[in-house]
Amino acid sequence: MAEPIDFWFDFSSPYGYLLSERIDELAARFGRKVRWHPILLGIVFKATGSAPLTLQTPAKAAYSIKDFERSARFMGIPYRHPDKFPLATQAAARAYYWLHGQDCALARQFGHAVYRALFVDNRDISAPEVVLEIAANLGVDRSSLEAALHSPEMKERLKAEVDAALAGGVFGSPHVVIDGEAFFGADRLPQIEKWLESGGF
């Protein structure tokens, strides 16, 4: 069986959201699974000396917001740029890893729900209450998850994922790795498709 594809992203990343809406289905067409790795872009940017697109120059910030929206329309994916942006995603990421330990299909549903809460419904996913509510709507036990968000294990797990991302050359979101080949950005989807089709090109 072919190795799973690794998908590194931050829950606050617009292009990460766009890719999240397509990557599983695309991989499945080629008999591949995808491993989702939510990480914290703030730490990655600090380590690599970068910054969120909307906090760079005014021209780039203005263009980026238009491009998030236009790229979403181009891909046929709903998008509403959030009022609070960028924002912290520790709670969402820790919840993802904890849920994944319980039920990986449920974790995937939760991942989609978090992304859509932010980029469709304009929810403040940096608030742990919002993360708990999203999970509770999927039938997750709220108090177990709440305890997990503060547990040293989940803090360590997220830290380990961020460290692994940095060690693997991740410098932004989304970052996809297929059999050692890295693809950065939702706009690399056509190249990802060709790569899966041909086993490289």
Place this chain on the structure above:
Amino acid sequence: MAEPIDFWFDFSSPYGYLLSERIDELAARFGRKVRWHPILLGIVFKATGSAPLTLQTPAKAAYSIKDFERSARFMGIPYRHPDKFPLATQAAARAYYWLHGQDCALARQFGHAVYRALFVDNRDISAPEVVLEIAANLGVDRSSLEAALHSPEMKERLKAEVDAALAGGVFGSPHVVIDGEAFFGADRLPQIEKWLESGGF
């Protein structure tokens, strides 16, 4: 008649080169002309606080060079990453504008020849002699062009184009503007095509 498309780029930009190999043909399919505007990314980056991809973090630099090559293969365009990179492009840009004043079709031929000299034949296009040689191979009078490279008019013209780029929100290369809508990056070609097809989406 529809307005020409504006194509802003630096002759040292790999993605600018990739787009230059496709944009005229694509525009022509929709009855559009393209105005090429070589600019100096060094000045744009200084003004906007940015830097060339290969001079950012090691992970991003390594990825970028792989991505230039892979994107070229994906688009079916020859590419060999130049030994000298990035490099200064004043001479090439001034020569382009001077030639454009004489013969716009010849300027376009020259633009392609400069890009291919750098990204196919590994030539050092920062050297004025190389720029003069490329032009001479197209039948351009070498001494007239040499004089033009040092003329205050051509220095001013290039400066004016860079100022216009900055005023128009250009922050990198390639940057394409169609009827007021901006597209950044060679990977926006599919969106450019859809935009030309539909008059917006």
